[in-house]
Amino acid sequence: MSSFSAAWLALREPFDIAARDDGLANSFLAQVAQGAQTGPVVDLGAGTGSNISRLGNLAAKLGHQLSWRHVDNDGDLLAVARQRFNGDSSLSIEQLDITLALDAALQGASAVTCAALLDLVSAAWINQLADRLASGRLPLLALLSYDGRMQWSLADASDAVLAQAFHRDMLSDKGFGPALGPDAAFALKAALGERGAITQLRDSYWRIAASDSAMLTAMNASLSAAAFSAAIGPERSAIAAWSARRAHQIAAGEVSLVVGHQELLATWP
Ligand SMILES: C[S@@+](CC[C@H](N)C(=O)[O-])C[C@H]1O[C@@H](n2cnc3c(N)ncnc32)[C@H](O)[C@@H]1O
Structure with missing residues (x-):
């Protein structure tokens, strides 16, 4: 079991799709289709299948016949x-x-592909993945890695407290050793570059409108729960008050949120 529910993955999927850079994905798919290797494209931490579903649709539009391996450890x-x-x-x-x-x-x-996975992983695992990609000269498309940027349309006096505690929680061990959190996509780009890959990194954004109240409510709950679990001393009361103010703004339709992600394409010369 992981802490990612199917309901949460379904709620975020339209925001993931809107954020994704199909240009990078199309380059990746073209590389795979033209490559000498015929095995499956492996989606690591594939969850309920959002990434394969989207890539499969794009591949079909491009006329590529690809096979896929969906890998996750969560039976549900x-x-x-x-x-x-x-x-x-x-x-x-x-x-x-x-x-x-x-x-x-x-x-x-x-x-290899993955979506919304890298921010969970450690430096040691990044190096293991980079070694494996380099030895097989496998193209990689790593999508939707949270990069630490979060911008509410209305600023709050405790935004910095929330962000600091939330990012502290992100760096805790998510099963891979100490997580790289917002730095992970940049670390994988560097690790692959050192091994001779050609890499491209692009910004992508969740744009959560004031009318998307279910997603904003879920974000408020998950951000404040994660921040609270890593909070120190007076941060706890500041986070509780922050969350209550955000809930009020969300209910009133007053606030929207933009969340920054990175998308990484790596290929081999
Ligand atoms: C944020 S979810 C993303 C799911 C999916 N890629 C998507 O974009 O909807 C992270 C996924 O990583 C999986 N995961 C976490 N740790 C894992 C591990 N040690 N082995 C395999 N999968 C893992 C979780 O079960 C979950 O499905």
């Missing part, structure tokens, strides 16, 4: 994915813990 999310992709013979679904079985997950792969 995999059950939802099995329903989603029921009858799709281009795809296999595998329950693997990628902290323990990265080599098995990547066995025979032609390329």
Whole structure:
């Protein structure tokens, strides 16, 4: 089990799709289709299948026939994915813990993708992934890595307290060792560059409008819970008050939120 519910992944999926850079994805898919390797594109931490679903649609539009391996360690999310992709013979679904079985997950792969995964991982795991990508010369498309930028349309006096405690929580161990959080996409870009890859990094944004009250409410709850769990001393009361003010603004339709992400494409010369 992970802490990512299918309901949360469904709520965020339209914002993920709107944020994604299909230009980078199309370059990735073209590389894979033209490559010599014929194995599946492996989606690490694939959840309920949002990333494969989107990439599969883009590949079909481009006329690429690709196969996919959907990897996650959460049985509940995999059950939802099995329903989603029921009858799709281009795809296999595998329950693997990628902290323990990265080599098995990547066995025979032609390329690797992930979405909303990198901010959970450690520097050691980034290096392990970079080594594996370099040795197989596997293209990578890593989407939707949170990069530390969060801008509410109305500023609050405790925004900095919230952000500091939230980012402290992000750096805690999410199963991969101490997490890199907002630095992860930049660290993977550097690690792949050192190994000879050609890398491109792009900004992408969740743009959560004042009318998207369910998403704003979920963001308020998850940000304040994560920040609270890492809060020190007086930060706790500041975070509780911050969350109450944000809830009031969200209910009144007064506030919107932009969240920054990074998208990374890596290919091999
Ligand atoms: C934020 S969710 C993103 C899910 C999906 N990629 C998407 O974009 O909707 C992070 C995913 O990483 C998976 N995950 C976390 N730790 C993992 C591990 N050690 N092995 C495999 N999957 C893991 C979670 O189960 C979850 O599905």
